Amino acid sequence: MxxxxxxxxxxxxxxxxxxxxxxxxxxxxxxxxxxxxxxxxxxxxxxxxxxxxxxxxxxxxxxxxxxxxxxxxxxxxxxxxxxxxxxxxxxxxxxxxxxxxxxxxxxxxxxxxxxxxxxxxxxxxxxxxxxxxxxxxxxxxxxxYGWALKLLVALTAATYVIAGIAKLRLGGLGWLDGEVLRNHIALDNLRKAVLGDWLAPLATLFLAHPGAFTIFSVMSLALELGAPIALVGGKPARLWAVGAWSFHLGVVLLMNIWFVYPLTGVAFAALLPVERPVGRIVSRLRSILRT
Amino acid sequence: MAHDPAVTRARIAAGVFSVGLLVATLSPLARDPKARKSDGYPLSTFPMFAEKRATKLTITYALGDAPSGARTLTPALVGTGEVLQARAMFETALAGGPRRIAELCAQIATRVAADGDYADVTAIRIVTGTHDAVDYLIDGKHGPEKLRGQCEVKR
Known part of the structure; x- marks a missing residue:
């Protein structure tokens, strides 16, 4: 408590x-x-x-x-x-x-x-x-004020954990072999191709060399199920945030799907000492408004 | 400070709110993510990319007929900026029967007629194609396409 x-x-x-x-x-x-x-x-x-x-x-x-x-x-x-x-x-x-x-x-x-x-x-x-x-x-x-920041982090972690559990419930441990992820990436890019959207820049490269999807699958699931580590705070939390951000970058490169909220880093703001840069901007704006 | 009753009350209120919001967020775990329509918003089962899928896909989409061959059409020409929403629109039209397909085709044709980048497109076809995703993307092999409706682009 x-x-x-x-x-x-x-x-x-x-x-x-x-x-x-x-x-x-x-x-x-x-x-x-x-x-x-x-x-x-x-x-x-x-x-x-x-x-x-x-x-x-x-x-x-x-x-x-x-x-x-x-x-x-x-x-x-x-x-x-x-x-x-x-x-x-x-x-x-x-x-x-x-x-x-x-x-x-x-x-x-x-x-x-x-x-x-x-x-x-x-x-x-x-x-x-x-x-x-x-x-x-x-x-x-x-x-x-700390409880609200922890709640924001807990909500973030919860959404990733739910996504990880869904993968295990729907795909079982077989989800980790990379085939499910590869097939989803192929299907998603096919949808984009026939519906006139941009293909993801690295999709065809990796689809032609599917071995990497096993690594991507293991890393994705570890990141999602390991999200509660963000509640520990400090360096482990920041490392997790970097991992989550990289995961979303990977989703862009392989699927051209933009989770913009985490990609901009704002979703992880509660983990960081954001009061310093924001405080500087607020001070600057106040001084501009006074003059 | 911690023994101040006002602090205790404030902490209880904050704790109850936090637990409530977290339980609500985690509540989709009680639903079956396999069940169609089990997903919700903003409380989601996050089922994306989880289910085992074959690489063969049957999907309905529009093609623009041009002298150089069939052209794919952007989601904006279908009436949305989102590719998945465009897909949902084709599915809804398909489920609605030939009249709905004809309506959607006419709407697309009107947008195509107004778009200079598609000046070479003379007709729209709405088709249901069955493709193997890997064959399509890596080798350029297209599967069969069944015609669902077609209309002219009037300029």
Missing amino acids: NWFFADAPRERLAAVRILIGTWAFVYLAARSVEFFKVASLGAPHFEPVGVTRILGGPLPVSVAMITLGASLVLLVLFVLGVGYRVVGPLAAVGVLWSTTYRTSWGMVFHTDNLLVLHMIALAFAPAAHAFALAKPPTRPARAG
Whole structure:
């Protein structure tokens, strides 16, 4: 229990709020054209999942775009730390709704799940006690700030562990021989070839020399099932984060699938002393705004 | 500090919230990842790349007929920026019957007509192809393709 509540600087949690909130804003804004396209597909293509199951059919495109716009506005306030007790949960709901609506058109994506979980965790954490426009509280959060950072790391680890367990449940220990991974990579690139997308740059090279897939399979599973080591903190956690980042880079090179949240490193921000660089940027912005 | 009742209450609240969110995140482990529709969002079984699969794939897609031969069409021409969503759109149209295929074909033809990079494409064919992924990617061997629908690109 003491381990979970071991304190951490309030600035670190606030910096993580800024990084994840900014990332979510940029991501949703960059996806707005794509969001508009899928929101325009019409009822035959609408397959609600998660929270969008409350809908009887797709929203009018204008309403869908308004919800996306509202989510973006909330994210700006989230990053600024304004009215956080209300804005935090609303921004998390906005990201949950927007990403769920985008994935409710026949294909459940797996690239945004961790972002949503992190937003929910941050929404109910004292993440606006520093680096915020609102006046900082006179006394620190009673439960401290470390628990929220540990929760973010635990959520990250949990998603990787679930993915590893799914491989063992579906593929058994045979998953480790490399054939399952090789076949998935071949199939994924075939889909891209016939559906007009870019092939992954190293796919054909490795498919022609399949021996390496055994190594890739063992490393992938070790990384996923070993994710809880990130909770230890320090060097083991940072090494795991580097491994996870490399794993996602490998997925890009072999499958051209971009898990952008971990690839940018933001998914691992809670493991790092991010308050220093973020603090410098915040100070710089404040001095610019004063002049 | 640790004996302050307010601190204890705050820690209990934070602990309950954390355990609740973690249990929810791990709850997909109670579902069968094999079962179709068992996946959810954002609470996922993360079944991707886990199941044993053969390298043969049957998939529906569109081709643009040009004098130089059949051209593949980007997901944007199908109506989405995502390749997997494009695949889902073809599957939905196929399940909806010839009328839905014709509708999708017409929509693609309209986008192709407006895209200068595809000025040589005169017709769209929606086909279901069965290919061996390794043969297709390494040796360029294509499997059979069954025609599902076709339409003209009107300019």
